[in-house]
Amino acid sequence: MTCKAELMRQLTSPSGKQEKQQYLHFRWQHLRAPWHQPQGSELDNLEEISHHFMITDKDNHIIAVARLHQVNQTLGQVRYVAVSPAYQGQGLGRQIMVACEQKAGELGLHKIELNARENALAFYLSQGYTNQGKSHVLYDEIQHYKMEKVLAEPVLTSAVQQLVKTWYATIPMSKAMGIRVLSATKDKLMTSCDLAFNKNLHDTMFAGSINTLATLTGWGWVNLQLEQQGLSGDIVLGKGSIKYLAPIPAHAYAVVDQTNIEENYQNVAKNKKAKVHIVCQVYSGDILAAEFTGTYVVIPKKGEE
Template sequence: MFKVTTPQSSEDWQAYYSLRWQVLRAPWGEPRGSEQDDLEQDAEHRFIKNNDGEVLGVARLHFNNHQQAQVRYMAVAEGNRNQHIGSRLLHELEKIAWTQDADELVLFARERALDFYKRHGYELKEKAHLAYDDVQHWKMVKQKPSEPGWFRHPNWTQVLQNTWRESIPISDAMGIKVESYTDWQFTTRADLDANLNLHNTMFAGSIYSLATLTGWGATYLALKEAGLEGNIVLADANIKYLKPLNNDPRGSVELAGCKGKLADLEDSGKASYHVPVNVYDGDVLVAEFEGHFIVKK
């Protein structure tokens, strides 16, 4: 799983700026150093590395004023595109901006990146500057959402939340909420206070329920993506409890890890879907769940 982090070591920073230069400046003959500006010290920097330490993507956020933050220098290595690296970086920068009470995000996108930012909720405002005599930039803006979270299809996740509340009342009592649905991940949260045991940690049954509903939700959204409908039931599951959960219950599904042929639903009226779910206490992994869901017409 790719993880968004902040450059720390001198080697990190060198690799961070090197990729920024290689993608955004070198193709137009610009010298090293042109990939930096006067705001580097005051900005938020994020990057993604693979297991070998190679930097795959970089991005930066700075504040123009108290209300407006700006995304700049988004770059993904040529051989690592179409892996949601840019989406993960953008998601992280948005969380920083909204957490620090920005009302809007602004960026200046190159022509080839317009569709990417539109998919992530940015509105095209106007033609901006022309760089290097041939690279047109466009001003794009995204307003802070009224509800926390980041949703690929807000209508779907709202229906999912309503379905849980109306059809599975215990989910509401447990405070289980959809947190986000992106191109690569589906996440949920639960209210710890509603799920405490006598040790003041999360009850094991509640962890299991959170994982089950998270897997059920991921299956529901996969059906929506495929244009299918069906009744979802949990047929089999295994869970490993790794640590007590003390603070911040979260369920997470990496969508690339889900397996199954939902198209079988059209042919045979039945399909199976395997969903791995991780349960976290904040960022600490506390349980691993493997759910086998059956979908029937």
């Protein structure tokens, strides 16, 4: 019965205007309305640059929510965690917190902090958070406690570490930008850079930095694939274009996902050129801010022909 019930639920992020409105209404309904706060009080100025999570039931009704905000390059903050009373005690709180922590890990964050209501202390303690003491009192009656959890640092392979060294040694701009690998799996590569260095006069991320981050992320994907397959060659960008879709006022990350790639390295093994078509997406929170499309050419090294 439990397994069947779990299959009827879905953990995702709200998308589309109507779903986002339902998500925010749930948040207000469970975290603000009981204390006679008006709609809108469930919002703050970090919504657009945060990561939002929700769990829905078999009828697509929202039954749990949470939000993760990246404070800096190593720290994340979870806020607005709520589970419908009808579904409490069924593991949804744990499930949505795991989602927040997994996303934090993908972003290369080392620690999560949150402010827990007094009646939720036991839950967060059971999830590995430590109580740092009282923080604030909400609406003059709800005592909160500051809690934090140190996350396991991502393990980057020697190939990934070498990739970053190659960037820094051969492309000085990459080091100045503070480009780093957040996570690397067989299906996905995620990178980021130092926002403070890459801001423009509007206090948002410089378009040139966005383009450079995306271009190098695509280059890095090809580099890692060649390394994994025991191949080598010079990687050059044959053609590239980028669409800027939204400003980036906070920390950004670039993603290359295998589902958005056309690649075949057999020619390299035959000492011939190979083309790789890649789409790299740059996000700020849950917002897709830019999309880079590039064709990379792998040229076998002359000494191996």
